[in-house]
Amino acid sequence: MNGTEILTALQTGAVAAQMGTAFVACDESAASPVHRVALVMAETAMMRSISGRPARGVVNRFTELDTEPDRPAVPAYPYAYDAGKTLDAAARSRGESGYGAFRAGQGAARTRPIRAACLMTLLSEELRNAATPHNR
Template identity: 50%
Template sequence: HRGMFDPAAPDARLATRDLVHAVRRETALPVVAAGGIMTGQGIHAAMADGAMAAQLGTAFVACPEGSARPGYRAALLAARDTVMTSAISGRPARCLANRFTALGNLPPVPDYPRAYAAGKALDAAAQSHGEDGFGAQWAGSGVTQARAMPAADLVAQLLREMAQA
């Protein structure tokens, strides 16, 4: 989900690096970089930009320990891009293109949590018929760098990549 308070306000869709720089100019508080970071090099770059830490989400979706359904994992590993939509939750969010996102941002989309509850009900109905394409398949902009491996192996790989960066 976009880090914004007013979804009707203009959204420059800043890249994580640009956002970290902008926030660091305004405050000395610790900044955690999140969004599109999938590799140790990305973590290293975020910290070089002034972040105190990096949060990785999409990087761990394909890990077998996670709760992502098999269809979500398969779609993630096959993805070549993401889309921004408000249709799933009522708030702008980046996710994999699927049958749900193909419905588009049909106005008016109810506010959160109504849109999300309706989306979950739609997904449950679709799942009962063996259809994976109506879930909230959240994914960051670095989706093409997703790797399927146990979480411990991914963390070890991220540490190696950070050391090499």
């Protein structure tokens, strides 16, 4: 997420911009190091494997289960999420990090690993610059 994307959202009628993923890489985030690395290097897709409902997340071994042709229906939340956390913990105990339920927006690869206050200042400056007529 950057200021130009925020401006685009506002110009298309939104009253705000959803920026949750932008803050996952921030220093203050409780996201695991594996999650932070996955964001920067990741492809994202819509999937149901995390919660049983459509959500965008980082494509990995866990979410690829969504593409299995004979997979059973994903149980309702919180069962799918809890089972996924258990699977991820078991996989990590064996050195495998590809089973995390890493939710992420479309622009996950553009996250910036800086302090949240710095990110807010930067986004504000970018939005102001993008909205200035000479920059359009």
